[in-house]
Amino acid sequence: MEDVTRVEWREWGDAAFEEARAADAPILLSLTATWCDHCHEMDEETYAVPAIAANINDDFVPIRVDVDRHPRVRDRYNMGGFPSTVFLAPDGALLTGAGYLGPDGMRQVLDSVRQLWSTKGAEAGRIPRPLHETEPPAGELTDDIPAQMLGQLSGTYDETAGGWGDGPKFPVPDALEFALKRDRQMALRSFDAVDANLHDEHDGGFYRFATEPNWSGVQHEKLLDSNAALVRAFANAYLSTGREEYREPAERTIEYLTTTLWLPDEAAFAGSQAPGQDDAYTLEASDREAAATPPIDETVFAGANALAVDALLTYAAYTDDDRARRYAERALETVRETLLEDGVVVHYRDTRDDRNRDGERCLLTNQARVLRALTTAASVLGADANALEDARAVADVTIERLQDGDSFVDGPRSGPGLLDRPLRPLDANVELADALLDLAVLTGEQEYREIARETIAAFAGASDRFGVQVARYASVAARLTGEPLVVRVGTAAGSDLHRAAFRFADHEKVVVPAATDELESGTARVERGDRLSEPATTPEELGDRIRSILE
Numbered sequence: 001m002e003d004v005t006r007v008e009w010r011e012w013g014d015a016a017f018e019e020a021r022a023a024d025a026p027i028l029l030s031l032t033a034t035w036c037d038h039c040h041e042m043d044e045e046t047y048a049v050p051a052i053a054a055n056i057n058d059d060f061v062p063i064r065v066d067v068d069r070h071p072r073v074r075d076r077y078n079m080g081g082f083p084s085t086v087f088l089a090p091d092g093a094l095l096t097g098a099g100y101l102g103p104d105g106m107r108q109v110l111d112s113v114r115q116l117w118s119t120k121g122a123e124a125g126r127i128p129r130p131l132h133e134t135e136p137p138a139g140e141l142t143d144d145i146p147a148q149m150l151g152q153l154s155g156t157y158d159e160t161a162g163g164w165g166d167g168p169k170f171p172v173p174d175a176l177e178f179a180l181k182r183d184r185q186m187a188l189r190s191f192d193a194v195d196a197n198l199h200d201e202h203d204g205g206f207y208r209f210a211t212e213p214n215w216s217g218v219q220h221e222k223l224l225d226s227n228a229a230l231v232r233a234f235a236n237a238y239l240s241t242g243r244e245e246y247r248e249p250a251e252r253t254i255e256y257l258t259t260t261l262w263l264p265d266e267a268a269f270a271g272s273q274a275p276g277q278d279d280a281y282t283l284e285a286s287d288r289e290a291a292a293t294p295p296i297d298e299t300v301f302a303g304a305n306a307l308a309v310d311a312l313l314t315y316a317a318y319t320d321d322d323r324a325r326r327y328a329e330r331a332l333e334t335v336r337e338t339l340l341e342d343g344v345v346v347h348y349r350d351t352r353d354d355r356n357r358d359g360e361r362c363l364l365t366n367q368a369r370v371l372r373a374l375t376t377a378a379s380v381l382g383a384d385a386n387a388l389e390d391a392r393a394v395a396d397v398t399i400e401r402l403q404d405g406d407s408f409v410d411g412p413r414s415g416p417g418l419l420d421r422p423l424r425p426l427d428a429n430v431e432l433a434d435a436l437l438d439l440a441v442l443t444g445e446q447e448y449r450e451i452a453r454e455t456i457a458a459f460a461g462a463s464d465r466f467g468v469q470v471a472r473y474a475s476v477a478a479r480l481t482g483e484p485l486v487v488r489v490g491t492a493a494g495s496d497l498h499r500a501a502f503r504f505a506d507h508e509k510v511v512v513p514a515a516t517d518e519l520e521s522g523t524a525r526v527e528r529g530d531r532l533s534e535p536a537t538t539p540e541e542l543g544d545r546i547r548s549i550l551e
Contacts (some may be wrong), residue, residue, distance in 0.1 A: 004043050005047035006047065007047045007297060008029075008057050009063065009064035010062060010063050012064075017061075017416040018210065020090035021091075025059065025060055025061055025091065027063055027221075028056055028060040028061070028063070029085075029087070030064045030084075031073070031082055031084040032064065032065070033067050033077060033203075034271075035273065036082045036221070036273060037219075037221070037276075039385070041100075044086075044229040045102060045103065046239045049103050053111055056110070060087075060113060062127050066117070068299070069359055070376065071363065072253075072363065072410055072411050075420070076417070077130065079098060080101050080232065083098075083100055085097060087109075089121075089122040089418065090122065091122065092419075093418070094127070094128055096109070116248070123299045128527065131423060134422065135405060135407075136407055137362055137460075137461030138457060138458050138461050138464065139459075140460060141456060141480055142460075143482075145460065146178075146331030147370065148474070148480045150179075150183060153175060153183065153186065155187070157186055161214050164468045166189070168211050168217075169213060169228065170209040171206065171342070172468055172471070173226075174469070174472040174475070175190075176190055176194070177472075178287075178472065180240050180506070181508070191233075191234065191237050193215060194364045194462025195245070195249050195489045198210065198218065199249050200213055201252075201377065202288055204252040205222045205227050205255060205256035205261075205273075206249075207227060208223055210224065220294075222256075222272065222273045223304075224261060224269050224272060225304040225305065226300070228308040228310070231254060231311035231312065231315060232243055232310060235318055236314070236507040238250065238319075239318050239502075250315055251321070253404065257312075257493075260273065260293075260296070261296065262317045263300065266298075269331060270297060271301045272297070273296045273349075276295065283539070292409075298350070300338075301469040302339040302340075302345050302349075302369075302370060303363075303366040303370070304367045305331050305335050305339075308330060309328045309373040309376070309377065310372050317502040318502055320499065325343070325381075329381070329385075331386070332377055332387075340370065342397070343390075344361050344395050346359060346366050362401055362426065363410065364410045364411060364428040365410070365427075365431065367398040367432065368428055369431060370394055371395055371439065374390050375387070375391055375435055375442055376439040378391065382474040382492055385494065395435075395439055399451060403451070406458040407459065408432060410425060410428060411533045426466075429456075430455075433452040433476050434475070436451055436483070441486055441512060442482070452476070452480065456499065475508065478508075485505055485531075486527040487501040487510070487524060487527075488519055488524065489512065489514070489519075489521055491524075492514050495537055498513050500538075501542060504546045507548050519535065523535035524536045524542050526548070531549055
């Protein structure tokens with residue numbers, strides 16, 4: 001991306017900000033991604049213009065940031081998509097910003113920022129609103145929260161095209177999973193729309209989103225994290241329906257992940273695949289075979305790999321798919337051995353780049369996703385995975401370092417720009433709370449459940465305003481206010497009883513293998529709150545016990 005530009009980009013870091021302070025010059029921050037077609041286009045059409053590049057080099061300190069490698073920078077300065085073109089004061093305060101800028105637009109903005117800087121200087125900078133709010137709006141957890149979210153889903157549901165909203169259509173896997181339990185018809189019609197419009201039937205995998213409400217204008221980049229989340233969502237739809245049309249997209253996407261995005265030398269999944277030149281995804285099948293493979297970002301991101309582990313193990317638990325299980329085990333081993341250090345998750349590793357081999361440490365999203373992968377491994381793989389010890393370490397470090405009041409901040413309060421200001425991302429707080437709930441069941445340590453409750457309650461004062469993108473908030477709130485379903489199995493993972501436990505009831509249950517401290521060997525028990533079933537000794541009996549306790 002940088003080769004075609006004439007801008008003298010600096011790396012994000014203290015040195016670039018110190019240069020801006022010494023020169024008393026504003027910063028031009030360019031937020032890009034390797035998979036972002038418009039980012040490449042802006043490099044070719046705007047930053048490659050000699051006069052524009054010279055103006056930037058002379059009057060600004062230009063910084064280029066890969067948003068996948070620097071998510072905390074992304075979350076503080078994103079202008080609504082990528083590329084984001086952001087102008088900062090030397091202390092990191094925001095002057096102004098835009099998205100894609102062509103040559104004429106860039107000239108106008110450069111002139112405007114020069115004028116602003118010459119008249120007001122650093123006084124023109126402002127701190128974005130989310131960084132002003134030190135505490136989220138707390139409230140009570142009630143049964144109304146899932147009902148409110150269902151109302152949001154129903155109110156924004158597209159009866160004609162499926163999915164939600166009247167703007168760009170994203171697959172929103174958390175909303176799909178939430179709706180599965182609460183409005184199955186709406187959920188399945190939306191699953192069908194995602195499959196029909198975003199699934200790549202030729203190579204497998206899902207595209208990122210469509211720009212139009214009718215699912216046209218598909219953006220053909222494929223990201224590991226969104227594909228992993230959709231594998232899990234479609235696997236859960238298969239669990240709910242038993243229908244092959246929901247299992248098959250998950251299977252095809254697993255094939256894509258374990259071939260195209262698999263890095264054999266790293267034993268892990270690559271971060272993303274770009275659309276490629278001439279948008280190869282729009283070609284006919286015969287022409288696609290001859291087209292060059294769109295480029296892949298081979299960075300190994302801990303959080304995205306953890307999502308893939310969780311998704312593949314979930315699919316394997318429902319289907320006994322050996323391929324999904326094997327690749328999940330290998331990726332989990334890589335995460336644990338190379339990206340996890342005493343409970344602290346390293347954001348990424350890139351062995352190809354000696355200058356920038358490792359990412360930041362102890363970011364909330366990564367901590368939450370690795371914790372989820374470990375709890376899923378403990379549930380699906382059992383003691384052989386030896387995952388609960390690492391899971392406790394991840395949870396304890398996250399609580400110790402990132403909990404601030406009743407909620408969690410996104411990472412260490414350090415770094416240039418506005419990184420020293422706390423940000424409390426709702427989605428990452430929800431992911432962590434969800435994983436802590438499972439950890440509490442698997443370990444019997446209820447303090448993890450109490451912390452999950454405090455975390456969700458910390459945002460409850462605004463729950464009636466949450467959109468469908470954070471439907472998982474309502475799912476976790478329901479798990480906290482209701483009576484979660486737990487299946488304890490007094491056999492090792494992989495037994496008939498253990499395998500059957502995953503195939504009954506909904507996807508929000510927790511399966512605890514090898515629970516021999518509480519059960520006789522060879523039996524299983526169903527729990528819902530204070531209600532305990534009689535022991536079951538066969539899969540058929542276990543199914544009867546689950547149905548009985550759910551009545």
